[in-house]
Amino acid sequence: MNKAKIMSQLKTPAELEEFRKGILLKRDPNKPCITLCSGSACHATGSGEVAVSIEEELEKQGLSAEVDIRRTGCHGFCERGPIIVIYPEEICYLQITPEDVPEIVSQTIKEKKVIDRLLCTDPSVSEKIIHESEIPFYKHQERLVFGSNGSIDPKSIDDYLAIGGYSALSKSLSEMSAEQVIEEVKKSNLRGRGGGGFPAGSKWEGSRNAPEEIKYVIVNADEGDPGAYMDRALLEGNPHAILEGLTIGAYAIGAHEGYIYVRQEYPLAVENVNIAIMKAEEYGLLGKNILDSGFDFKVIVHQGAGAFVCGESTALMTALEGRVGEPRPKYVRSNIKGLWERPSVLNNVETWANVPLIINKGAEWFAQIGTEGSKGTKIFSLVGKINNTGLVEVPMGMTLHDIIYKIGGGIPGGKKFKAVQTGGPSGGCLPEEHLGLQVGFDELTKAGSMMGSGGMIILDEDTCMVDVARYFIAFLTDESCGKCVPCREGLRQMLKILTNITEGKGKEGDIELLEVLSETAMEASLCALGKSAPNPFLSTLRYFRDEYEAHIKEKRCPALYCKELVAYYIDPGKCKACGICAKKCPAEAIDGAKKMIHIIDQEKCTKCGTCFEVCPTKFGALTKISGEPVPPPVPEEERIIIRKSKKK
Amino acid sequence: MEIDKIDRIIDKHQSESSSLIQILLDIQSENHWLPKEALERVGEKLQVPSSRIQHIATFYKAFSLVPKGRHEVHICVGTACHVRGATQVLDIVQDLTGIKPGETDLDLKFSLETVNCLGCCALGPVMEIDGKTHGKMAPAKTAEVLKNYE
Numbered sequence: 164m165n166k167a168k169i170m171s172q173l174k175t176p177a178e179l180e181e182f183r184k185g186i187l188l189k190r191d192p193n194k195p196c197i198t199l200c201s202g203s204a205c206h207a208t209g210s211g212e213v214a215v216s217i218e219e220e221l222e223k224q225g226l227s228a229e230v231d232i233r234r235t236g237c238h239g240f241c242e243r244g245p246i247i248v249i250y251p252e253e254i255c256y257l258q259i260t261p262e263d264v265p266e267i268v269s270q271t272i273k274e275k276k277v278i279d280r281l282l283c284t285d286p287s288v289s290e291k292i293i294h295e296s297e298i299p300f301y302k303h304q305e306r307l308v309f310g311s312n313g314s315i316d317p318k319s320i321d322d323y324l325a326i327g328g329y330s331a332l333s334k335s336l337s338e339m340s341a342e343q344v345i346e347e348v349k350k351s352n353l354r355g356r357g358g359g360g361f362p363a364g365s366k367w368e369g370s371r372n373a374p375e376e377i378k379y380v381i382v383n384a385d386e387g388d389p390g391a392y393m394d395r396a397l398l399e400g401n402p403h404a405i406l407e408g409l410t411i412g413a414y415a416i417g418a419h420e421g422y423i424y425v426r427q428e429y430p431l432a433v434e435n436v437n438i439a440i441m442k443a444e445e446y447g448l449l450g451k452n453i454l455d456s457g458f459d460f461k462v463i464v465h466q467g468a469g470a471f472v473c474g475e476s477t478a479l480m481t482a483l484e485g486r487v488g489e490p491r492p493k494y495v496r497s498n499i500k501g502l503w504e505r506p507s508v509l510n511n512v513e514t515w516a517n518v519p520l521i522i523n524k525g526a527e528w529f530a531q532i533g534t535e536g537s538k539g540t541k542i543f544s545l546v547g548k549i550n551n552t553g554l555v556e557v558p559m560g561m562t563l564h565d566i567i568y569k570i571g572g573g574i575p576g577g578k579k580f581k582a583v584q585t586g587g588p589s590g591g592c593l594p595e596e597h598l599g600l601q602v603g604f605d606e607l608t609k610a611g612s613m614m615g616s617g618g619m620i621i622l623d624e625d626t627c628m629v630d631v632a633r634y635f636i637a638f639l640t641d642e643s644c645g646k647c648v649p650c651r652e653g654l655r656q657m658l659k660i661l662t663n664i665t666e667g668k669g670k671e672g673d674i675e676l677l678e679v680l681s682e683t684a685m686e687a688s689l690c691a692l693g694k695s696a697p698n699p700f701l702s703t704l705r706y707f708r709d710e711y712e713a714h715i716k717e718k719r720c721p722a723l724y725c726k727e728l729v730a731y732y733i734d735p736g737k738c739k740a741c742g743i744c745a746k747k748c749p750a751e752a753i754d755g756a757k758k759m760i761h762i763i764d765q766e767k768c769t770k771c772g773t774c775f776e777v778c779p780t781k782f783g784a785l786t787k788i789s790g791e792p793v794p795p796p797v798p799e800e801e802r803i804i805i806r807k808s809k810k811k
Numbered sequence: 812m813e814i815d816k817i818d819r820i821i822d823k824h825q826s827e828s829s830s831l832i833q834i835l836l837d838i839q840s841e842n843h844w845l846p847k848e849a850l851e852r853v854g855e856k857l858q859v860p861s862s863r864i865q866h867i868a869t870f871y872k873a874f875s876l877v878p879k880g881r882h883e884v885h886i887c888v889g890t891a892c893h894v895r896g897a898t899q900v901l902d903i904v905q906d907l908t909g910i911k912p913g914e915t916d917l918d919l920k921f922s923l924e925t926v927n928c929l930g931c932c933a934l935g936p937v938m939e940i941d942g943k944t945h946g947k948m949a950p951a952k953t954a955e956v957l958k959n960y961e
Contacts, residue, residue, distance in 0.1 A: 207931045207944035241933035389889035392930035427836055427873055428926070468832050469872030471927070485829035486863070487870045546891035546932035553933065584890065620890045634893055638927070644870075726898075747951050749906065771906070772899045773950040 172447030175455045176333040179324075179448075186325050195230045195272055196250040198313060202237025202396055203431055205244035209260065213245050216261035220268045230272055233322070236312040236400015236435075239554040240300050243283065248295050248313065255295035256281035285572070300551045303569045305532070307540050308516050309393075309556040312400035317435045320442040323403040329448055331519035335411045336456035339522075344415040345371060348518065350526035352538045357383055357474070357511030358586070358615045359691075360537075360604035363518075366508055370416040370498040373506035378418040380409055381502065381509040384425035384432065385479060387471035388587030389638065391618035393542040393554050394512035398425065398432040401516070402439035406462065408518035410449065413460050416508055420461055424479050427466040437464055471588075471642035475690050476501075476509045478644065489644045490690035511616065513542060533559035537603035541617055547584075548623035550575050557602070564598040567621060578623040581722075582706070586615030588635045588642075589695035591702025592628065611702045613695075627724035628707040629714050633661040635699035639692065650693030653684045657700065666727040669715035674704065719790025726770045730788045733774075735760045735797045737784035740804050744774035744785065760802040765793055812842045817852045828857045832867060835874060843883075844875040880915045880922040882960050884908075885939040889928030892935035896949065900936045901925065903950045907957055921960070 173179045197217060201210050214234055221227045238246050243257035247267070254277055256267065263281060270276045282291040283298045292298050295313070315322035323329070335344050349364030370378055382405060386394040398405060409421050425432055440462050443449040451459045465483055472478045473488040480502040482488035501507025517539060521529045530538050537559040543566065545555050550572035557566060563583055567573065574580050582592040591612035593600065600606055604614050622631065640654040657680050660673050681697030688694050704711060713719045720728040733744070733753075738760045745753040745761055752768040755761030761784075763774070778785040820837045824830035831853070838849050845868055854861045868874045886901045905911055908921045915922040931937050934946025938953060945956050 203929075204931045204933055207929075207934060207937075207946065241931070244933070387927065389893075389927040390891040390932060392928065392932070395930055427840075429930075466833060466836055467871075468836055468867075468874065470870060482832065483829075485827075485831040485833075487866050544932065546935070547894050552891070552935075618890065620894065622894055626894050631894070634890070749903070749950075749954065769902075769906070771903055771950050772896075773903070773954075776949045777951050 172445070172450075173454065174447065176337045179329060179333050179454060183324050183327075183330075186321050190325065193251055196233055197230060197267075197272075198233045198235050198248045198250065200236075200238045200244055200246040200313075201234040202241075202244075202312075202399055203392075203429075204237065204241040205246065206431075208244045208258075210245035212261045213247070213259050213264065216264040217268070220264050221272075224268055224273070226268065226272060233314075233316050235315060236317050237396035237554065238295075238313045239306075239309060239396070239556075240298070240551065241554070242550070242552040253294045253296065255283060255293070255298065257283050287572075300553065300555075300570055300572070303565065304556050305540050305558045306556045307520060307532075308404070308513065309397065309542050309554065311404065312396065315401065317400050317402055318438050320403060320439070320446060320448075323401070327523070328403055328519075329407055331522035332407050332410055332414075332448065333454055335414055335522055336454050336458060341371065341415045341417065344411060344522065347526050348415070348521060351521045351529040352526075353514065353517055353521060353529070354537060354604060355511055356513035356517070356541065356616065358589070358613070360614060363510060363514055366498050366510070367412060367416050369496065370418075370506040370508045373499050375505050377420075377505050378416055379502045379505060379507040380413045380416065380418045380421040381479070381483070381507055382409055382421070382423040382425075382515055383474060383476070383479060383509055383511045384423055384429075385467045385474045386426060386429075386512075386616065387474045387642075388616055388618045390546050390620050391544040391587060391616055393544050393617050395426075395429050395432050396554055397512050397516055397542075398429070399435050402432075402436040403443065404516045404519060405436070405512055406439055406443055406449070408515035409462065410453070410460055411518050411522060412508060412510070412515065414456075414458050416506070418508070419459050420463070422483055422502075423462060423464045424467055424473070424483060425464065427468060433464065433466060440464065470644070471638075472644045472690070472692050475692060478690070479509065480507060487644075489646050490692070492689055513617075534601060534603045534606070536605045537614075541602065541614070543602075543617045543619040545571050545619050545621070547620040548574055548578065548626065549621040559603045560601045562598065563593070563600050563602065566602070566619070567598070571621065574621065574623050578625065580621070581624050581626055582622045582628065584612075584620040584622060584631065584699075585618065586613035586698075587618045588638050589613065589691065589698050590615045590618070591698050592622065592631065592706060593702075594706040611698075611705055613698070625722055625724060627665070627720050627722040628703045628710045629661065629720075630665055630722075630724055632700045632703045633658065633665055636661055636696070639696045643692065643696075647688045647690075647693055649684045649687040650696060653680045654693075654696055656680055657684075657697070661700070664711065664714045665720075665725045667714070667718045667725075669711075671715070673715060674708075674711055677704075713790070717790050721789075723787040723789050725789075728789050729770065730765060730793045731763055731768060731770060731772075731774060732786050732788050732793050733761050733763055734784045734786055735801075737782055738804075739782050739784070741779065741782070743777045743779070747773050747777045749773060758804045760797055760804060762796045762802075812838070812846055812849050814848075814852060816841070817849050818856070821853060821856050826856055828859050831857060831859060831864070832871070835864075835868060839874055843879045844877060877915065878919065880919045882920060882941055883922050883924065884957075885924050885926045885929070886912075887927075887929045887931075887935065887937040887939070888925045889932065889935075891928075891932035892937055895935045897936040899950050900938060900948045900953050903953050904938070904957065907954060 353363045354360045478488040478490040542556045912925045
């Protein structure tokens with residue numbers, strides 16, 4: 164870490180450049196540096212302990228002064244965390260435990276030897292992979308926004324300056340007029356990454372031209388989609404990029420106050436962004452007369468108290484005002500009348516993080532990446548039934564197939580792909596025949612789903628599509644603010660019907676009734692939550708109607724998922740009477756003894772699935788049955804297992 | 812919760828009524844729930860009617876109007892965890908503790924909540940107890956983990 168104290172604030176663009184040069188001069192690119200992913204996911208797998216043992220081990224081996232340690236934000240490859248990358252060689256080790264550390268220090272740091280067993284293996288590559296950038300998960304990505312996460316300590320502003328940070332702000336303030344900044348963003352055709360896909364430049368222009376004196380810029384970091392965490396990773400891992408983008412936006416529209424609305428469930432993001440603001444103020448990159456431009460700007464962090472609907476722009480602004488976050492009608496757009504009735508530009512975290520790139524590299528450069536209607540890259544949260552869970556950034560226009568198989572490594576356990584769910588609770592499910600689809604705002608909408616904020620949940624053959632629809636409608640019923648009747652009451656009724664279907668109580672006409680309720684909610688709700696709430700149902704019905712019909716007509720769950728429609732059964736031919744299932748069964752529903760085939764008492768069984776989990780795979784005696792009666796138990800006299808004698 | 816503690820939080824936010832949510836969040840994080848006296852004090856100091864405070868305290872998920880148990884169990888029911896079997900994990904926790912999400916048992920041992928995505932999707936299904944993450948949960952494993960809490 165750079166120890167140089169900043170004596171006075173950076174007053175001019177020239178001083179900023181001078182200071183940056185100073186930082187770079189002090190840094191020796193050949194000095195070994197261990198970077199350790201300390202994002203929330205790696206933290207959960209123990210990167211905190213690894214960090215402590217690295218420090219201790221370096222101390223012990225007398226290397227503390229010769230090796231830098233950098234605790235970075237999320238690298239994205241959460242499946243194999245904790246991740247460390249050792250520079251300058253870029254040696255990448257995965258799934259590190261504190262026990263591995265002494266060897267890493269003595270072998271790799273001291274002797275420059277690569278430790279084979281800690282390297283990445285991938286089924287698509289025959290040899291072990293040494294460098295992070297060659298791992299298939301990373302190789303096929305284009306990490307323009309997210310890539311810096313791996314090389315900076317989010318708590319250090321000097322790290323951000325060392326990679327060229329705040330040069331876009333300096334350029335905007337000293338070389339460009341506000342109109343020119345807006346023109347550049349408009350030309351880049353940057354569209355909102357939060358879900359709406361509204362062109363950012365037009366939004367900004369509207370606010371700039373609004374007559375009011377006081378205006379605001381806001382970062383929407385109320386990432387509520389269950390299963391999506393890219394905004395959190397950006398805010399945790401590279402908060403200055405968002406601050407820089409926000410400040411440029413404020414300059415462009417003429418705002419002097421900005422807000423960051425972030426979920427209180429993201430404590431590390433809140434901490435890092437607060438540190439970033441403090442540091443930027445200290446350096447003079449926020450505050451009065453930034454870099455001698457005459458432009459003043461301050462940023463305030465506001466924590467969200469947990470309400471999905473607050474991700475909606477008008478609800479978020481109401482929450483910022485200290486009230487209950489209910490959306491309001493948008494007769495006048497919030498960029499004209501928003502927070503406290505004043506022009507307010509609200510963009511998502513990722514949108515703001517794209518702005519410095521556009522200013523630095525130009526709109527033409529940005530616009531050449533992507534498709535006709537969707538420019539640049541998009542970060543997706545690739546999760547669910549996928550081998551490489553993680554955050555991936557790809558150019559718009561990459562096919563779903565490439566994302567899932569080339570980057571994601573396909574479906575685990577040899578299971579069959581069933582669908583990909585995109586766009587969060589308001590999005591939809593796309594089946595296998597759509598895997599050739601190129602990701603983009605318009606492309607996904609056309610196929611019946613949507614981009615949303617970038618959640619991408621992979622579903623396999625074990626996932627019940629009716630249950631997926633029920634799950635999202637349940638989520639939205641819970642999160643509906645209750646203002647509009649079609650959303651509040653309609654969703655509740657939809658949930659009731661869908662729950663009935665998954666419990667085997669579905670009846671003829673249910674599907675049609677659900678369709679009517681969907682139409683009403685879409686037509687008559689005020690905000691996007693209600694308007695798009697039926698999407699999970701409509702898209703699953705469109706592509707998986709047969710599953711709905713199997714549940715209703717045959718009382719069968721084809722995916723063997725819905726508890727009420729499934730029975731657990733021990734195959735008498737496979738049971739070896741090991742007794743594990745009977746021992747673990749919390750309902751004491753399994754009858755058996757030594758050398759006796761075990762039987763589940765269907766009356767007592769609570770269908771918790773414990774027996775299915777613990778039955779040794781080599782036996783595989785536990786099966787699930789749906790849509791047909793459970794075979795009668797084997798007669799007592801046939802339950803004795805005669806083990807084959809080992810002697811022949 | 813002592814009055815001066817509450818006052819200190821209110822003062823930190825300059826007694827502004829637009830900071831109401833932030834003040835309640837601070838009280839919640841310090842005290843783990845919002846006692847009636849605390850809400851009354853906030854209303855008095857900020858000159859905000861208690862109807863508005865109640866509206867906010869019941870609308871947002873972060874707030875609890877009842878005391879919490881010694882151990883806070885959070886079951887992630889985000890989409891990724893859901894498709895990997897979070898429902899089974901939730902069921903077994905409900906069976907073993909006898910409480911439903913949002914409830915606390917009579918011995919004040921466990922409080923159970925469901926949460927929407929903890930951002931550790933690679934570890935799903937995830938259960939978090941007192942801030943410690945337990946990943947790749949399954950029914951039998953969940954029962955083992957719960958046994959360790961007194």
